[in-house]
Amino acid sequence: MLPGVRMFSAVAVLCLSAFVVMIDSTVVQVMVPALTVSFGAGLDDVLWVFNGFVIAYAALLITAGRLGGVHGPRRLLVAGLVVFALASLAGGLATALPQLVAARVAQGVGGAMIVPQTLTLIAAVFPAERRGTALGLVSATMALAAVLGPVGGGLIVTTWGWRWVFLINVPLCLAAVVLALRRLPPGATASGGELDWGGVVLIGTGLAVASYALLTPERLLWLVPAAVLVAVFALRQRGHRAPLMPPQVFRDRAFLVAGWVGAAQFGVLAGLMLLVSVRVQGELGGDAIDTGLALLPMAVAAGFASPVAGWLSDRIGGGPIMAAGMLALGAGAIGFALSTWGPAVAALAVAGLGVGLVMAPASTEAIRRLAPDLVPAASGVLNTARQAASLLGVAVIGGIAQQGPGALTTAATALTAVAVLSGLTALFLLSRHVSDDALTNRP
Template structure:
């Protein structure tokens, strides 16, 4: 049975995937587009680089801090309702950003965008879990993953073209009609996502984990702030203790009893960390050593994004049939090999290495999500989705911080950075191969010759 046939088995299923891809795309592309706007913003607001960077930092901190809470709220009030609310918040914040008269107002708009993005992204996994049975989710998750991979790379390229043609304000204003389209289409095609579980929100947990994650993000997005990780660790430790005593914890303990969630979720997070570190190495080589700009970096990364986009739906389809463990193991091995290939002195290996890394990314993204929620009860999926996305965001920031710290010692340190990324990737490959069970779908058994 083809991927397309699977997606149209339930009414509106294909339309739901389209809407969720579009919603994820607009969030992801705005998370990567700011780097090409920095020169224009410094001129427009007559501001220094440190001040302008808060246009990026404000988004990241708000986004990372609220993913867990937004996932839980999706379970309480319905994922479609949270998705729609998040899209509206994102649209209004984009409009405010495009019309911002001064830098503080733009930073505030970006924080609001981060809030909206945090409301949107966890609901995509929850809604796919509601629309598709466990043995049919991989293909849909593959399409969403492919969209996010493409958006991460197209952000600098498309954003650069928009800034050069119409100005930086249109990078934000163009989001408004896209968000309106998502709202209209979601109301028509996206189901409610099952029965909302109305429990009392863990307010203390929201404050503790939100503050702790915000401090973690603050520590990792800038230089010289790593000491902030100490109070962040303290807040998270208090949060864990709080969760053990709360009758309706923000992070239900039953989620952590599922081995698939722990192993697949960890591999998915590691993949994001390795990918972020690799993208930083690409940026350093293109913009630092070769004198290019952010658009050149985006173009250099395009083979990786295209490879990930092509492979991800196929990997998701395969994970429905044979389980995600072997696929993720192969993916992390390809990602590690791609990192090593990129670090080789011969620049002729760059395109092939990045394409191989993209194949690895495509092999991991959808199966990681599929396996993480495969064994979870439906009412646990919203909370799990928020935790998975939080782990991935934190791993991305950590990957940039670690590899940035190594790479700042000059080109001679790049092989060391690549070796660290490859070692982590290969260790994850071993975990995927041996720690996850092999699943075979009913269709695979029925169609076996």
């Protein structure tokens, strides 16, 4: 573990790294009109600037998490930042749409290398009683980035042009590289060993196909071969001497419950953000920047609540906090759908409070009892589940939202039901888990 000042510097590096990835994953929607004009391309072609990033990112999270365990999370983080910087430079200088799509795929690769290492490094750098606070700060950064992407991106596109959305990443990534090399421990949790490359191909292909199917609803049947690939991967893992997903991870009840709650939160949040976009840009006649401004109270509330929730989870456990957060998220979703404009924005703030209460405790509880050498693989699994849930939330809610009058309320009701169910799960199962630990450790 590092001394206090170094730990503060370490979490600052991780916040900056997560911010760069998260803000670039949400900024593309405001660039679409500018890209169609700049390249003379249709909407379907331009959307691959978004899809290419998402598919590469989702496909590689599990592999990157395991690579962090084999070679060390700092090394993977720094390599990911370098890849992300070079890809951003290539995107900013692209003269044809295929070049930009390729750059976005490379950004997805870099992002997948970066994000799983944040949880691994927090587990390595921070003592158990302070991990929740550190994760709370990183989660607050990610929540703010998710909303600042459309708002800040819109301002940059309007003022300087779309290329600067990518070029501005270069100095940020380089600053993060320098700080990571100076402030993060070089060999934390590096275990060495081999990598199951057959498993890498199976899970990477399966997740890529699944992501493509969820991004393009007319190809949802592609989920069948994706499921087959994932099933073959799971069977391979059971007998492999160096599995990408060690079975010990899935024997821990807290990991399973916290992983489910965290994934549910990402799915509900993604669906809710889509509903906000549909209502603001449809019923209210706004644009993507107006959508970002409507979501700003949600981001502020999440940014405020996340460090507090992380601090509390270090002291009283994350189960009750996650339960309260999911209930607040569900209440905010249904409140947004049923309210006029002013109360609807207030409902989004309630939803943001819920997001902030869930994000850090979900990660903290998931790894609380795992051995250090299992955390890199667990981090890849958690982030993959959350990304898949986000895509699924958008696909399902998008389908419901197109069903005509009353569809908005129906979609919000579905989101609320998922939030309430996962909240109750967190309260019941994790409360029992804490009680079991107390009995086990009682003298």
